Amino acid sequence: MTGIDGVVIVGAGPVGLFLAAELRLADVDVTVLERRTERPPITKGVAMHARTLELLAMRGLAGIFLHSGVRLPGWHFGFLERRVDFTGLDSPYPFVLSFPQDRTEAILEDRALALGARIVRGVQAVGLEQTDDDSVRVITPDADFGAAWVVGADGAASTVRRLAGIDFPGTEATFYSYLGDVVADAPPPPGFNVVNDRGAMMVAPMPGGLHRIAGYDPERQQAGRGALTMDELRETAARISGADFGLRDPKWMTQFDSATRVAATYRSGRVLLAGDAAHMHFPAGGVGLNLGLQDAMNLGWKLAAVSQGRAAESLLDTYEAERRPWAEDVARHTMAQTALITATTAEGLALRKLLSDLMGTLPEMNRTLARRLSAIDVAYPPPNAGTGAHPLTGTRVPAADMPDGRPTTAEPTPGTTAIVRPDGYVWWATDDPSPDLNAARAALGVAF
Structure with a gap:
């Protein structure tokens, strides 16, 4: 294995593909392994925040997203009635861009391939061997892939993280949320969200005429129950919000929980983690995809410099030192939002009104939340x-x-x-x- 170079990335989601493109800018040999045979036609992440758009613009990529994305001047924090206002951000992109993740993956895959990355689909990593000081091997059922470095970008259930023996501490799920990307014949006005003693719901417009319906239903909290059916989603919408919005023709429906974890370390020898493989949290605020893409941007140039001998390995230590604290910050913020989303008791609703009113009367509080959600204050x-x-x-x-x-x-x-x-x-x-x-x-x- 001595003398093997290049990088193997496990996971062809947005983070793995963006990292592959970043490495190829420096002419690093890159192979991306993906267990799925095709890109999934689902939209996990829809929110693209200001700092992510700034980073994409640095690579000449922002235009394709801006052209067909939906610009939202405000976004929710814990489904509070008062919205976080992004219009005052000191950024060329003072808004949240609604853009479906499946299209994000397509754009980033095209870029990675155009720059010379190799993508191998239908391949499942089953083993990982670090046999000496300068190489590592990813084992699959049909072939082995050797490289100087391996990056796990294979999601919250990361096989690479498990094989590398990296702990994933955090909190277990305390509640379950629903989500449906559907057609709404009678949608509410933009920015709609509601929390009352019957549950919580938000409705957000998406490109392509769809709406994302998501929230918390205290009557459907069985672990492992699976996604709501279309009939159940209409009933939930009517019970919580008072209208079913004419929901029909779902593109994707799912259930997710509030488990929150951050990897104990982002590196074990010649194996590194990025994106959801390094951190998982409730998707409040729509920051997950952004957090992962910013990981990739931070790691890409450093790993390229180290793999090409242009920098000492100690440069990779700065990746965890810089990115892990922000993952922990997002974990805390999303946990705080889950407490607000599920605050459906009389006391909880009173707390929500107090905080919402403060956001309106204390502009600095609103600005602070806008900067945090958008990652403008990352330093x-x-x-x-x-x-x-x-x-x-x-x-x-x-x-x-x-x-x-x-x-x-x-x-x-x-x-x-x-x-x-x-x-x-x-x-x-x-x-x-x-x-x-x-x-x-x-x-x-x-x-x-």
Whole structure:
């Protein structure tokens, strides 16, 4: 196995495909293994937040999403009556974009293939062997795939995580939620959601004339009961909201629970985790897909540099150090939202009204939630921030043109020159009017 190079990614969902494309920008050999023979025609994630759109724009990809997505100026937090307002975000994309995940996967698969990634479908990983210091082998029933690195992007039930012996601590499910992507002949106004003593429901428009109906029904909390039938969804909608909205022709219906977990580590030897393989949570706020794509953007350039010998392996340690705290933050936020969504008692409804009113009377509270949900406030301050690093180091750059994934220079504020990392964060900055950029690049520890 000595001398094997390249990366094997297990999982051809959005995270695995985006990571494959990022690695191919640096000409890293990439093979993506996927147990499904075809892309599933379902739409798990529909919300694309501002920071994700900024990252896609850096690679010249945002336009295809913006062209046919539905722009929503507000989004719910725990189904509160007062919406989180995104229109004031300091971003070129001050909204939530509703865009179906199956189309996201198609776009990212086309990109990965165009850049030269190899995608092998109908292949199930059953074993994982790290036999020496510079290679790892993914074992399948019909063939083995050797590489210098393996990334598990194979979802919350990740086989790679289990085979690598990485713990997945967290909380067990406390309730079950329903979801249906359906046609609604008489839909409510945009932004509709309701929580009362009969349950909780939200209705969100989707491209293609569908609506997503989701929420909490205290009368249907049996574990393992499966998705609601169409008749059950209409009955649930009528009981909770007072109308069945003319629901019909479901494209996808499912049940999901509130289990919340974050991997104990994002790396074990030459195996790394990304996306839902590294974290799972209730889909409140529509942040899951975004969290995973941001993992891929953070890991891609680092793994490329290490696999090509342009950086020491210690660079990979920064992937977990930077991304895991934000996964834990999302876990806390989504758990808080589940408490609000299921607050159907008189006391719970009183708490909901108090918080909703505060969001209206305290603009800063609303802005804080908008920045958190959109990931605009994500930053990666260096560990030595107090020992001379420029204050801008690790902060987000809203717009940077990096279609080939190479670092670039920018002026985030007047009088400041910065080198921007391939994932759109300030890597190095100075207020020196005549900086020595070559010396700065050399000091970063990654060969350009």
